[in-house]
Amino acid sequence: MYSDIEIARAAQKRPIIEIAAKLNLGSDDLLPYGHDKAKLTHNVVNRLKSGRKGKLILVTSINPTPAGEGKTTTSVGLGDALNKIGKKAVICLREPSLGPNFGMKGGAAGGGKSQVIPMEDINLHFTGDFHAISSANNLLAAMIDNHIHWGNSLRFDTRRISWRRVVDMNDRALRDITIALGGPSNGYPRESGFDISVASEVMAILCLAEDLTDLKARLARIIVGYNLDKQPITAADLKADGAMTALLKDALQPNLVQTIENNPVLIHGGPFANIAHGCNSVIATKTALALGDYVVTEAGFGADLGAEKFFNIKCRKAGLSPDAVVVVATIRALKMNGGVPKSELGSGNAEALKKGSSNLIRHIRNVQKFGLPVVVAINHFATDTHEEIAVLNDVCNEAGVKAILCRHWSEGGAGAEDLAYEVAKLADNNDAELQLLYEDNLPLWEKIQTVAREIYGAEQARAEPAVLKQLEQWERDGFGHLPVCMAKTQYSFSVDPTALGAPSGHIVPVREVKLSAGAGFIVAICGNIMTMPGLPRTPAAEHIGLNHNNEIQGLF
Template identity: 70%
Template sequence: MSFRSDIEIARAAVKRPIREIGEKLGISEQDLLPYGHDKAKISEGFIRGLADRPDGKLILVTAINPTPAGEGKTTTTVGLGDALNRIGKKAVVCIREASLGPNFGMKGGAAGGGMAQVVPMEEMNLHFTGDFHAITSAHNLLAAMIDNHIYWGNSLDIDERRITWRRVMDMNDRALRDTVVSLGGVSNGFPRQTGFDITVASEVMAILCLATDLQDLERRLGDIIVGYTRAKAPVTARDLKADGAMTVLLKDAMQPNLVQTLENNPAFVHGGPFANIAHGCNSVIATRTALKLGDYVVTEAGFGADLGAEKFFNIKCRKAGLSPAAVVLVATVRALKMNGGVARADLGLENVAAVQAGAANLGRHIENLRSFGVPVVVAINHFHSDTEAEIAAVQAYASAMGVEAILCRHWAEGGAGAEALARRVAELADSGAAQFAPLYGDDLSLWDKINTVAKKIYRAGEVTADKAVHAQLKAWEEAGYGHLPVCMAKTQYSFSTDPDLRGAPEGHTVPVREVRLSAGAGFIVAICGEIMTMPGLPRVPAAESIRLNTEGQVEGLF
């Protein structure tokens, strides 16, 4: 069979009208707000009417630390959802929306791959239903209202040196990390230093993904702290009277998006906070809605389990009262060989010893996931270069740790290639074995929460921070924010803060460079190492290869 790119496979898909996908879940046509023929939003009224229904089983798909060799977490999420439906289960897939920055940069899209994709692929990876544009607009409206308030007399006595609210855009642009605004004279306001983050790092994104309804959304938006007065009192979006207008901009964005897999099964694609700089999960409202409509909901958490899964458990599940029934940990032979020291150019050669050495990364994630009291199964995402001996090495390693590693061929075969995984996942989820509990309690101090994640999940030897960080955490505790969970902003490539340190390092140091209070979202962000909240484009960005062909079709998107 000749090789076809993801976009070629997606373009050839036989899609069903979105009303038919809604019918599978019992959503009537009048409760769908169509965006064309193949995507729609689900009405707020329909979602409210689901409150008394029982919940299905929640399945988390996570992965080992990402490598250039590829892991396939989203592909496995979609393949598992299709496979569950193939074996007679009513399953719904829940994933995040794609950010334009990585699409035109290095990471690519977020719709799965091969024969396990969500479609329409081009729309999902570009403007989709406009949710990210709405989030960007709401965030920047607040930024504009801050500077406008100061310009017109500053009745709140905002200290321009202590404004913490930056601007955002949904693109990788390192030139905007640090900027000066209001240059050009008196009519343009008062010059000050600020900067941009990427939209997926915005607190507005996190709020939309954690809010339960429009009223909760407006309350959380109002709680956003944008800076401090000269008397060091916090200034909120509510103080600036921005929360109402921000909610109006986000009214439609709050409604979950319904699309379909290549096998015409329902998929909710909603929200998209990054996991290395935010909490990395799709929206609570989409997950909760799916749980009311399906017997099994398969969702993912971004990047490796040290980031995405940890935040899924400690932030999303804690805040939304969710209790996962099982976890799928995705690994590839290629990625394990890279963790075992093999260069990318040599990954096609059999190397069982490297697989065994790299499996330490897999083992660390298994241990961490088990610490949350949820049963684990390993999905080996198959590549054609994998040998029987290498696959057997992964399965033997997992077996020695007391978990099953199942070979999955969903990339090439769709849901049919993941049926064995689906049967095992359903068995685990139905067993009632899950005894989920977050890693730490609400009453632990903020610094101790940071220490707990760093030492128990990352296996750090110590966590460092200067006096200003400690003082800030203590001040937030005294102001009543000590009960909040922590959201670690850290490189996704390693358990440490060194992206080149693969495998399962121990005893390393985690430096906390800065802490930020996301009062509306309801967590404290700890920025560790050299992680950036505004990424840059690579030397050769994907944008150089993306274009329209002579038939007006998108090429180069992946």
């Protein structure tokens, strides 16, 4: 059996200009990065703003497990399948982060015969977008400490500086640090720390901005800390927004690549869903909707994080409304939710499957709360038994949704044609409008409570008085209309990653809240979630290297 990277390397790539031609784009619309990837220019993005609008398909999933779910693989397989049945489809994905690539999760370019290529480039440096985001973030951090060093005319209270540096790597040693040691010439010592780049507000801003003008305005609104009178200080006060925009000018342009079957894919932006809002860029999605009849996009991790934020943050801000939603599940993962250890997932266990299906049903019900039609994609594994497939079909039928067995991993688009026909039918016949979970004018704490109760099945969210006081202060400052971005473990509906299935009646502790004024949301940090992950005991980096032909190996 070939590995993902071997399958991707054997694919017959077409020149990127040929892929662009499928979307009626010419050479003047592209900024090529070699022969197999390119950026769409600002000119073509702006030209397409008033173009026709295709059907938007969101792919989400059950909570992730070590057994695998295959959300990105299904997104790619569905996009290929839609093109295969004669639809003009474009796939929109997020860019992978180096942290998971070298950590435990691996890459994010799909798998098997449903991949985007060039897989190695996409999973590593790609077109440099993440480097630009990290540089813009860290420029602002440098300008803060430089301003304080040269007299601090803005009167920064160094105890209340909230802006942190970032790096696109899992590095727990950088979570909390002391900077500016070594004497007066190095600045004023203070405590600080690093986040992973995908948790940066700059990443969120790039993914929510409509154009360069909007990007600059959002960057200007970033609150980096407070002065001695407890008044906010922004990036605009530091005169950093112009230089940050210059660094991000090229990064704001969507990236065009292709699937193994030579269908167009826009990959752009990559905020994590467990610590950020988990969606690709608004610019890429809206551009794709003007280029194709169907756009397949995904939201990070399970529907409790990715889909909820896709609806309540991205769609709310960008005026989008999906026409159909696909919830991806595997029989293996559902059995793990039913209590089966990973070592025994290869054996049939219909009872554990029924028990673990509670996780899938919760996600289906949650998506339906937004008023959208749902179909379940069963991502097939060779170990799935006929009995188990029948059981899962029955479970979905009882829930009032259709489950479709998909073999795109092994067969490519041909293995997801049944799903493509069903998705197209749902999207074409859907006249429902997205129903947001909460209104803008709901108090911030009530927005957090609503997500905890309605999506996580919790009894309530709880926070210390200082957190509630901070939320009330932001409401007085004019930020009460913002949506909330929950930072929580992706492995469970609760904050306990070991609580599988569909736990109910639990408490969601909110230990901290952060204001992302430029991005336009409030972050609620729940439980023990970290904005700087760490590497596992045996990181994937130990197995990545070059083979005798100097080709990268070990990526997955």
